[in-house]
Amino acid sequence: MFAYYLDLALRSLRRNKVLTMLMVLALALGIGATITTLTVLKLLSGDPLPQKSTQLFYPQLDPYPKDQPFSRSGKKLPWLMSYVDAMNLLHARKAQRQAVMALSQVKVTPQAQDGKAFYADGVLTTSDFFPMFDAPFQYGAGWASADDESREQVVVIAGFLNDKLFGGANSVGRTIRIEDHDFRIIGVLRPWAPQPRFYAVHLGGRDYGKGEAVFMPLQGARADGITPNTVMSYGPEHTDMQHLETAQSIWLGLWVQLSSADEASAYKLFLANYAQQQVALGRFQLSRVAFWDLMSWLRNEQVVPDDVRLQAGLALGFLLICVVNTVGLLLAKCLRRSREIGVRRALGASRGAIFAQFMVEAGIVGVAGGMLGLGFAELGLWGIRHQPAQYASLAHLDLSMFLFTFLVALVSSLIAGLLPAWRACVVAPAPQLKAS
Amino acid sequence: MHPIVSALKHHKTVVILVVLEIALTCAIVSNGIFIIGNHLATMRMQTGVADNELIWAESSGIGDASASASQASRAAADLAALRGMPGVKSAVITNSLPLSSTGSWGTCIARKAGGADADSVCTVIMYAGTTGVVNTLGIRLSQGRDFLSQEYQDYDPFQGSRAPPPSVIITRSLAEKMWPGEDPLGKPIFLGDRNSGVTHVVGVTDHLLNPSINKQSGADLNMLLPVTLTTGNMYVLRTQPGVRDATLRNLPKVLDRVDDQRIITENHSYSDTVSDYFHDDRALIWLLLVVIGCLLALTALGVIGLSSFWVQQRMHQIGIRRAIGATRRDILRYFQTENFLIVSAGIALGLGLAVALNLMLMKQYELPRLPLAYLPAAAIVLWLLGQLAVLGPALRAAAVPPVVATRSV
Numbered sequence: 001m002f003a004y005y006l007d008l009a010l011r012s013l014r015r016n017k018v019l020t021m022l023m024v025l026a027l028a029l030g031i032g033a034t035i036t037t038l039t040v041l042k043l044l045s046g047d048p049l050p051q052k053s054t055q056l057f058y059p060q061l062d063p064y065p066k067d068q069p070f071s072r073s074g075k076k077l078p079w080l081m082s083y084v085d086a087m088n089l090l091h092a093r094k095a096q097r098q099a100v101m102a103l104s105q106v107k108v109t110p111q112a113q114d115g116k117a118f119y120a121d122g123v124l125t126t127s128d129f130f131p132m133f134d135a136p137f138q139y140g141a142g143w144a145s146a147d148d149e150s151r152e153q154v155v156v157i158a159g160f161l162n163d164k165l166f167g168g169a170n171s172v173g174r175t176i177r178i179e180d181h182d183f184r185i186i187g188v189l190r191p192w193a194p195q196p197r198f199y200a201v202h203l204g205g206r207d208y209g210k211g212e213a214v215f216m217p218l219q220g221a222r223a224d225g226i227t228p229n230t231v232m233s234y235g236p237e238h239t240d241m242q243h244l245e246t247a248q249s250i251w252l253g254l255w256v257q258l259s260s261a262d263e264a265s266a267y268k269l270f271l272a273n274y275a276q277q278q279v280a281l282g283r284f285q286l287s288r289v290a291f292w293d294l295m296s297w298l299r300n301e302q303v304v305p306d307d308v309r310l311q312a313g314l315a316l317g318f319l320l321i322c323v324v325n326t327v328g329l330l331l332a333k334c335l336r337r338s339r340e341i342g343v344r345r346a347l348g349a350s351r352g353a354i355f356a357q358f359m360v361e362a363g364i365v366g367v368a369g370g371m372l373g374l375g376f377a378e379l380g381l382w383g384i385r386h387q388p389a390q391y392a393s394l395a396h397l398d399l400s401m402f403l404f405t406f407l408v409a410l411v412s413s414l415i416a417g418l419l420p421a422w423r424a425c426v427v428a429p430a431p432q433l434k435a436s
Numbered sequence: 437m438h439p440i441v442s443a444l445k446h447h448k449t450v451v452i453l454v455v456l457e458i459a460l461t462c463a464i465v466s467n468g469i470f471i472i473g474n475h476l477a478t479m480r481m482q483t484g485v486a487d488n489e490l491i492w493a494e495s496s497g498i499g500d501a502s503a504s505a506s507q508a509s510r511a512a513a514d515l516a517a518l519r520g521m522p523g524v525k526s527a528v529i530t531n532s533l534p535l536s537s538t539g540s541w542g543t544c545i546a547r548k549a550g551g552a553d554a555d556s557v558c559t560v561i562m563y564a565g566t567t568g569v570v571n572t573l574g575i576r577l578s579q580g581r582d583f584l585s586q587e588y589q590d591y592d593p594f595q596g597s598r599a600p601p602p603s604v605i606i607t608r609s610l611a612e613k614m615w616p617g618e619d620p621l622g623k624p625i626f627l628g629d630r631n632s633g634v635t636h637v638v639g640v641t642d643h644l645l646n647p648s649i650n651k652q653s654g655a656d657l658n659m660l661l662p663v664t665l666t667t668g669n670m671y672v673l674r675t676q677p678g679v680r681d682a683t684l685r686n687l688p689k690v691l692d693r694v695d696d697q698r699i700i701t702e703n704h705s706y707s708d709t710v711s712d713y714f715h716d717d718r719a720l721i722w723l724l725l726v727v728i729g730c731l732l733a734l735t736a737l738g739v740i741g742l743s744s745f746w747v748q749q750r751m752h753q754i755g756i757r758r759a760i761g762a763t764r765r766d767i768l769r770y771f772q773t774e775n776f777l778i779v780s781a782g783i784a785l786g787l788g789l790a791v792a793l794n795l796m797l798m799k800q801y802e803l804p805r806l807p808l809a810y811l812p813a814a815a816i817v818l819w820l821l822g823q824l825a826v827l828g829p830a831l832r833a834a835a836v837p838p839v840v841a842t843r844s845v
Contacts (some may be wrong), residue, residue, distance in 0.1 A: 019741060026734050033727070107496070117699050119496070161769065234628065241594075306801050307720060314464070318727055321460045325738040328453040331747035335450075387719060388712075419449065 001358070003354075009361035012337070019333065020365070023326050027369030028084065029411060031321030032376020035397070035405045039381060041312045042206065043394050044304045048194030052134055053294040055257050057095075057264060059271050060290040061085055061139070063250065063283065064234045077290045079202035079234065079301075080250040085278075090126060093352040094270050095256035096134040096263070101125040102252050103203040104221070106214060109177040110165055120161065120180070120213035121205060124221045124228065130156070130187075132257045133199070138162075138174035140187035143217055151220040155183040161213040166188035178214060181224040189215075195394060196303045200293055203253055204229025207299045207303050208391040218252075228252075249394040319412065326365065326416040334358060334420040341424055342432025358424045362417020363410060370409025377405060447746075454742055455782040458818060461735045462786025463793045466814035468724045470794070470806050477716040478716050481655060483534040483710060484607075484643035486574030489525075492533060492672045495691055495698045508590075508665050510695065515566070518671060521686060523679030524571040529641050530565040531666045533541045533573075533706065534645035535713040539670060541593060542653055547614060548625040548820035549634065553762045556631070557613050561658035562593055564666045570605065570639075572674045575660070577605065580639030583662040587638075591663045593628070600627060605639040607657040614658065625659070635661070647714075651802070672706075680705060718732050732817075738826040743771065743829035754833055755840030764834040771830035772823060779822035781817045790814065 007269040013020040028213055047053050063085065064070045070078040086100040102124045109117040120307075129135070130142035139162075143154050155176060175182045193211035200205060215227070227241045230252045235248025244251060260262045268291045278284040290301060334341075341354055377397060384395040397405075444451050495514075511529055513542055518527040533538035541564075546556040565573070570582045582605075589601040604625060604766045611620035620637045629631050671691070675683045688700045704712075747754075794806035 022737055022741070027738070029730055029734075117697070119699060119701060284813060307716065309799060310797075311723065314468075314724075314727060317460065317464050318731065321457060321464070321731060324453060324457045324460065325734050328450060328457065328738050329741045331450055331453065332742050336745060336748065388715060423449070 001356075005360040006364070008357055009364050011362065012333075012361060016333065019329060023329050023365050024368045024372060026322045026325050027365060028372035028376055028418075030315075030319035031373030031405060031409050031412070032371055032380060034312075034319045034408060035373065035377035035401060036380030036384070037308070037312040037315040038307055038399055038404075039306065039377070039401050040384060040395055044196065044308055044391055045298075046195060046197045047295060048196055048298075049134060049294070052132075052228075052257075053157050055259055056132070056294040057267065058292045058294070058297045059089065059254055059256065060268075060287050060292075061271070061275055061284070061288045062288050062406070063248070063278075066236075066285045070232075070234070072338075076248050077252075077288065078232070078234070080230070081236075081254055082248070082250050083245040083251045083252060086252040089254055089256075089271075089274065092270070092274075094267055095258050097128040097257040098254065099126045099128040099132055100218060100252045100254045101129065101203065102200060103200055103205040103212070103230070104226050104228050106178050106226060107180070108161075108165075108214070109180070110296045111175070111177065121211075122214040122216060122221075122226070123212045124216055124218040124226065126218055128257075129215065132255065133194070136190040136192045137190050138188045139170045140185070142187055142215075148217050148219055149426070152217055152222050153181065153183050153218065153220055153224075154186045154213040156187040156189060157185055158189050158211060158213050158215075159191050160210065177212075178216070179224060179226050183214075183216065193390075193393070196298060198298055198303075199255060201253075201298070201301055201303060202230065206390045208394065243411060250293055254300075262267065262293075264293075319408075322418045323412050326362075326413065327419055330358075330362060330365075330417060330420040331423060334424045337424070338427050339432045341427045342429040345427070346433055347428035354427075355421045358421035359414060359417050362401040362413050362421065364386065366410045366413025367406070369413060370406045373409055374402070374405050440770065440777060444774065444777070445627050447679065450742060451778060451781075453777050454739065455785060457735055457738055458779055458782025459786035459789055461731050462783055462814050462818055463727050463789035464731060465817070466786075466790040466808065466810050467630060467793050467797065468728045469814070470804070470810050472721050472724050473719055473810075474804070478655075479714050479717055479725060480648060481649075482643040483552050484656070485534060485706070486643060486674060487707050487710060489574065489674050489677065489680065490533075490672060491675060491680060492536070492670055492685065492704060493687050493691065494538070494670050494702035494710070495700045497667065501654070511566075511665055511669075513694050514671065514691060517690050518673055518687070518833055521673075521683055521690055523676045523683050525674045525676060526568050527671060527673045528566045528569045528572045528671045529666055530563065530569060532561075532563060532574075532647045532670060533709070534647065534674065535649075535710050536670075537648045537713060538702070540647035543593065543627060544631075545659070547624075549626050549631060557610070557657075559657065560610060561653055562591075563644075563658055563660040564591070565660060565672075566664060567662075569660065569662065572672060573603040574674065575605070577639045578608065578642045579620060579777070580605070580637070582639065585625060586747060586843035588664050590665060592666075598628070598633070600633040600635045601662045602635060603638040604635045604659050604661055605641060606637055606644040607644050607656045608640055608642045609654070609656050610659060611637070611640055649750050653663075657742060670702075673797070732821055733817075735773050736821055739775065739822055739825035743775065743826050747771070747829045748835040751840055754836045755838055755842075757801045758836065758838035759841040767811070767836070768830050768834040771826055771833055775826035775830075776819070779819055783818055786818070787811050787815070836842070 011162050061081060062077050064078060090098055090100055104122045104124055105115050105119050106122040108120045122229060127143050127145040131243045138159055142156055147154060155178065158175060162168060171185050171188060176185055179205055196207045197205065197211065231244065231249050231251040233425060240247060256267065258267055271291060275287040275289045279287045283436050344354065347364045381395045381397060385392050437538060515527050518524060530539060530625055541562045542559045543562055544558040545558050545560050548555045562732055567585060583603055587601055587603045591601055592601050593597055606620065620640055623637050624634050625637065644658060646658055669786050673683065684705050688703055689697065691700060757767065780812065797803045798805060
């Protein structure tokens, strides 16, 4: 039966080539736009560490004075922590793993004679960073927690920097000159760049992109005068960048790993106690805290750019109009064929059969629209890859979006086909036959 | 009118669909055009500097910890080398440039010493430039005078206890915000730690955009301080027309010749910088234009498809009307009026949707309110589009000969 409906549908579509092409083209444009923008949206709002994200948490404290809050509305808590608080929480070791971090632009000088110095993105952090974020090592390993305190001049470099400086060879044990100080390489990472770069949010880095080139122990790097990208002061004095550790400034992010909900609520309690203790000590005026799991943190900070969400909404609106348009055209077509329907009904076709026949016809328009729409989506993504956006290079259609395209196409065309098919199957045969 | 309305009642579903399509198109098109208008207005703002004659470079790697005396001599050597380049009219060092997105310093300034919050204006951008900065950038003063050579002083806003230079040039917007309706010339501005330092306004410019335009500091709330040296190290050159691009290519070599240990991080013509700044706006405008174009085309095609279908369906009735005396013009009018009614219903619904969509966008993306003037404009576009789309099918209907009435279909 299906083959027969298919044949009927193809004949009917071929009879009205221009109309059919219009329907397919309209649907394809809507689908192309929708898939392009949804791919980007999915990419940008994705889970950066799917295997770990439920175990990672971001605590916030508020050292700002009551009358001069961090945000104008007074509702938002400071994004970052002061050195003293970050170190207190780090040393308390209340979580399974914990690391503080700041981002910095550092000058890297190659050892080669003709090598020109260049700037690279660096992370100043503590030893748990690598195991906590599952950063994979190609060679060597990260530093031990003892190295944090002893201000060891060691560094872990990213694979792309290793390729650039050492041609991809095992460079563990060699030295690299950063900000005019020699650092010993102890580890080389495999390509690793969670998207969005959740830990870089508010640290003065990019939210998307290939990731940092060097990872250094925080205290050692600070001893060499390396300064973080983002420093915000909550005291009346101007911040002295050389003495950030004692300044009334926030510039560090703290991430902790907790493996169960119980541990998370215990940590939250610990955090609240800590803030109250600081109020009692006179260091804080406000005892409020916040505690986010990774995905809620990203949502709350609205990492996904507004433009991208606006475009996705626009594309969905566009698809809606395409579907309404297709409904209208299919309906017009099916009403014109009332007589043909009457004949088929008189010859014994059931209402269900007529309904199925018209749905098959709508489905064919959908599949054709989906295939053409896939082409439009690839074209759209190609366009996005040639934009200078941070996420440009990531815009590719993956398998799930590929299948999703056909699902959207089929569903939207079947929805568009419902009303015309219904109208077709309730056509009363007798008047149609009488008229002719 | 009455027969048209009763005829439409027989095609409720189809009419509702067309009305819905036109309403959605109306809502999206009016908001789309509004967003385009907003972005174009930003893009057309004057930067306040000589866009087509400036080039700039940024260099770091000169030991930042070294004494300021040696920094000053390096800067002087750099500037001397740059001024010696053929075609270079003048060269200065600044901390930032309008729309360059880099080196932006925001601060709070006050009308009175140690002023309370009520007396201060915050998120004011500070520009700092070395000798000749006003002429090199091409800043036009609408009031007051340029800096005198002795007014350029050693000043670093990050060391808040240092006294600022004695004079400052501010924008009209800042003047209006500080002293609404008053003459700003000679007025004191307090800044630095606890607003302890003081400087006086010597000049006012109508146009000088911020390093970036954003909600906090607006478009042009800024002031320019005369300094002998500034962190940020942005070398800005004003060139003769015609040699700009050649100068731009040679610039890194000239700087390297003075000191090859530095890293030149940026090197652009200023007009490229402005164009880069607006890249996202341009991309969004093109995207919206394409979507609006597609939507209008789609709606037109939908109308054409349905009208042709109706014309075909009513062949017999048209024949009868012609046979009993209706002229071609009457038939044409009939379809045009019918289309006008449907499109009007769509527009009526669409205007409501447009306002609702705008309210949603205002909430989500902090867009301004849609000016009501956009609504009649969108209505006129859709009416014209509907009439244009129906013209073909209506003409075909008008061409139906009366003899059709006598044929049994």
